[in-house]
Amino acid sequence: MTRLTVPDDSLFGLANLPYGVYSVAGQEPRVATRFGDHVVDLALLLDDPVFAGPTLNPFMAQGHERWVAVRERITEALGGDVPDEAVHDLGDVTLHLPFEVADYVDFYASEHHASNLGRLFRPDNPEPLLPNWKHLPVGYHGRSASIVVSGTDVVRPSGQRKGPADPAPVFGPSVRLDIEAELGFVVGIGNPMGEPIPVADADRHIFGAVLFNDWSARDIQAWEYVPLGPNLGKSFASTISPWVVPLLALDAARVPTPVQEPAVLPYLALDEPWGLDIDLEVEWNGDVVTRPPYAAMYWSPAQMLAHLTVNGAPTRTGDLFASGTISGPEKDQRGAFIELTWGGKEPVTVAGQERTFLEDGDEVVLRATAPGRAGARLGFGEARGRILPAVGG
Amino acid sequence: MTRLTVPDDSLFGLANLPYGVYSVAGQEPRVATRFGDHVVDLALLLDDPVFAGPTLNPFMAQGHERWVAVRERITEALGGDVPDEAVHDLGDVTLHLPFEVADYVDFYASEHHASNLGRLFRPDNPEPLLPNWKHLPVGYHGRSASIVVSGTDVVRPSGQRKGPADPAPVFGPSVRLDIEAELGFVVGIGNPMGEPIPVADADRHIFGAVLFNDWSARDIQAWEYVPLGPNLGKSFASTISPWVVPLLALDAARVPTPVQEPAVLPYLALDEPWGLDIDLEVEWNGDVVTRPPYAAMYWSPAQMLAHLTVNGAPTRTGDLFASGTISGPEKDQRGAFIELTWGGKEPVTVAGQERTFLEDGDEVVLRATAPGRAGARLGFGEARGRILPAVGG
Incomplete structure (x- = not known):
């Protein structure tokens, strides 16, 4: 387990928590958030399989109340100890198109x-x-x-x-x-x-x-x-x-x-x-x-x-x-x-x-x-x- | 097993064999062809799971040579005895959007x-x-x-x-x-x-x-x-x-x-x-x-x-x-x-x-x-x- 810290002036602190899709060599793409220069796997961080796939679409389809709740859960989870296997350096991952574009x-x-x-x-x-x-x-x-x-x-x-x-x-x-x-x-x-x-x-x-x-x-x-x-x-x-x-x-x-x-x-x-x-x-x-x-x-x-x-x-x-x-x-x-x-x-x-x-x-x-x-x-x-x-x- | 016949002047004889997606009450949509006023389930007719889903997309993605080969197989199969469970009357089925539209x-x-x-x-x-x-x-x-x-x-x-x-x-x-x-x-x-x-x-x-x-x-x-x-x-x-x-x-x-x-x-x-x-x-x-x-x-x-x-x-x-x-x-x-x-x-x-x-x-x-x-x-x-x-x- 790791306690993650980011500089106070980071553009990717707790106020941001954007969503993206990443992969590491040899593995399938999965959903992550960015925290400072860490890329944090959300399926592992939150133990939630909706983030284990290659696009944000299944999570987005869950609707506004879930978006609010998940944002709170990420904030909480990043304030505590984070599983090592959930964390990657930004420079070590490939970033993908984060969602499947409909119209x-x-x-x-x-x-x-x-x-x-x-x-x-x-x-x-x-x-x-x-x-x-x-x-x-x-x-x-x-x-x-x-x-x-x-x-x-x-x-x-x-x-x-x-x-x-x-x-x-x-x-x-x-x-x-x-x-x-x-x-x-x-x-x-x-x-x-x-x-x-x-x-x-x-x-x-x-x-x-x-x-x-x-x-x-x-x-x-x-x-x-x-x-x-x-x-x-x-x-x-x-x-x-x-x-x-x-x-x-x-x-x-x-x-x-x-x-x-x-x-x-x-x-x-x-x-x-x-x-x-x-x-x-x-x-x-x-x-x-x-x-x-x-x-x-x-x-x-x-x-x-x-x-x-x-x-x-x-x-x-x-x-x-x-x-x-x-x-x-x-x-x-x-x-x-x-x-x-x-x-x-x-x-x-x-x-x-x-x-x-x-x-x-x-x-x-x-x-x-x-x-x-x-x-x-x-x-x-x-x-x-x-x-x-x-x-x- | 059934031998299907269609009138000589049918617009849906062996020269046509269009593809569509149908369902009957209580079942999921599947791919079919239309032969006369019969709707024939292609997964059952050809014993091919690519037709068992709700869109034509997986079959279309197999490419031109497969389209040619499958057309020949359908023609052959409809010339012989067809499994009863593959055949529905046109009036008994619901027809769906036949493919998922990309752009x-x-x-x-x-x-x-x-x-x-x-x-x-x-x-x-x-x-x-x-x-x-x-x-x-x-x-x-x-x-x-x-x-x-x-x-x-x-x-x-x-x-x-x-x-x-x-x-x-x-x-x-x-x-x-x-x-x-x-x-x-x-x-x-x-x-x-x-x-x-x-x-x-x-x-x-x-x-x-x-x-x-x-x-x-x-x-x-x-x-x-x-x-x-x-x-x-x-x-x-x-x-x-x-x-x-x-x-x-x-x-x-x-x-x-x-x-x-x-x-x-x-x-x-x-x-x-x-x-x-x-x-x-x-x-x-x-x-x-x-x-x-x-x-x-x-x-x-x-x-x-x-x-x-x-x-x-x-x-x-x-x-x-x-x-x-x-x-x-x-x-x-x-x-x-x-x-x-x-x-x-x-x-x-x-x-x-x-x-x-x-x-x-x-x-x-x-x-x-x-x-x-x-x-x-x-x-x-x-x-x-x-x-x-x-x-x-």
Whole structure:
């Protein structure tokens, strides 16, 4: 038995207790929590077989009361002696995709991001936001199978693109490969078909949050997306962090959302609409190039989930909905390189080199922190990915 | 033991042998084939446990050679004496969703449909098709969890809509509820991330086809879909037929696709591009109102799958991609009511009543037939759904 300690300023102290899936050489993946730089096997710590499998889904499906109870049991157990066989060093384990993704939806919830893209793509229009933007959280479904865990390499996608001057589309590796710094929210308990989730109940359905990098091929996207939305420009890969930070750990991070004017329709309205005060940073080849503030997001996680289901659409354990690019009002808070470099016209310098979009070999890492209880600060780990050359490219 | 016979003109003779999932009272769902009006349990017929579970996925995952071999074994077994306990009457069983849906993508592959919608929505534009339409099969991801089997009631969705004259959006039950008559294609064997499926190999990855009704709330869709595509206007329900007709059964239905001009890029090109000569019909409250011909589709199933994966996106066993609305050149071949009634301006008479869009209590049934080997004709069963009033509506 071992008594585990972590430094007071750890981002993974008792205030956090995120969930992930790990393995050690020769053994099957199992569910763990991270405590400091220890990875603690939860099936062994709590003597509970729901954690002995390779995904969080069975535990998430047990519902909100169990999530509360288990969090208390972990806190208690980590305060006492812990079985040696339950504890691994972070450096000794492989981290896996923590849950099986059911349906995946990406939103577009940042007013600054949507406005910047409006100015870039519709420069002659005095109003950068489209008419529906402030009335509903615009979103679209994406490919669940393409969601990978931090550390997975990203092969540069090939596809069709056509510049305004090209007489016909050409096929080849994307030349405008970008990131989108987002947060993703994991649905623990879904809703049956025909029974929408009220906005006030959403926090009992959302299990937790992950970092989310929605890699985007802007040239493929620009050519394909009219009229049915993004497809191949996004579907090749999205990277999430290996740790799911429980929504229960983010109580202290709740902040009011920005004022929503015009007033939203009743199904999206809360007396006290809550966002989350989560600070992201984006590192490009070792340099932090932008620090997007999640607190600036116009549409909240609860509003996104209420909207997703208001037509009766069912959600399931393992559904993932992402925020869309997080951008703040300042240039160094923009969460996509197309905004940061203003469509590629204003290069940034990273590691001594000029960059607009991603080059082969580039590596991007998302990180984030948030306030936790009793003055603690929480971490989300990393969403890391390196660009490999296109196949045959 | 029983010797089963079916009438020579059955749509479910030896030339078809579709796969489905059935149950009888008090027992778990299992995989079956349909032979005439008999439902034959395949685990019992073939003494093969891969068919003893509630989905087709484990069998589909075994790959193309197994699909060929099993089809031969079923044909042989049905030619001899069949164990009594393997045989049920169609009327005595419940049919279930035949496979677990992984990712779902809907295309927009009919030139007639896309042109009609262009004329309806952009009447001032002399060219009804958008610039990308003849270069790539436009498609978008949809909600897998909303796909239901024939016979499931469809609750009218509520959502936001805003007519051109409305000062602000209103919330309420959709008043322009529509259908889309489509075919869906089931991926049996997918591709790993980074390894696209060549267009010439697609028929070894596609397991079979189902009828697909993509119920659509046109008013919700019109307000939400710019710029990221359809979401709530589609995500409440899509209905499939309970029988998956194997692509192996559709060899005799292969026909050349319409001439594609301008020439497609090499990754979409086949020496002999093949479509499928499948005739659909749409029954509305008992009257057949339209007969969409799948043979008229511009983009083929092989092209859709090659396009979906050309950026390296992975597909999985159970992926479903649908054709988009099937419309032919004639008015009575249009596969959506918005086209058939020209945006609601030209009502049709069904069962003695005028209709534009769907009323509560209306029932729609899709059916289809195709040529099979040796002069046989194949059926797809039905995709049937009835509209229930909106919740609280």
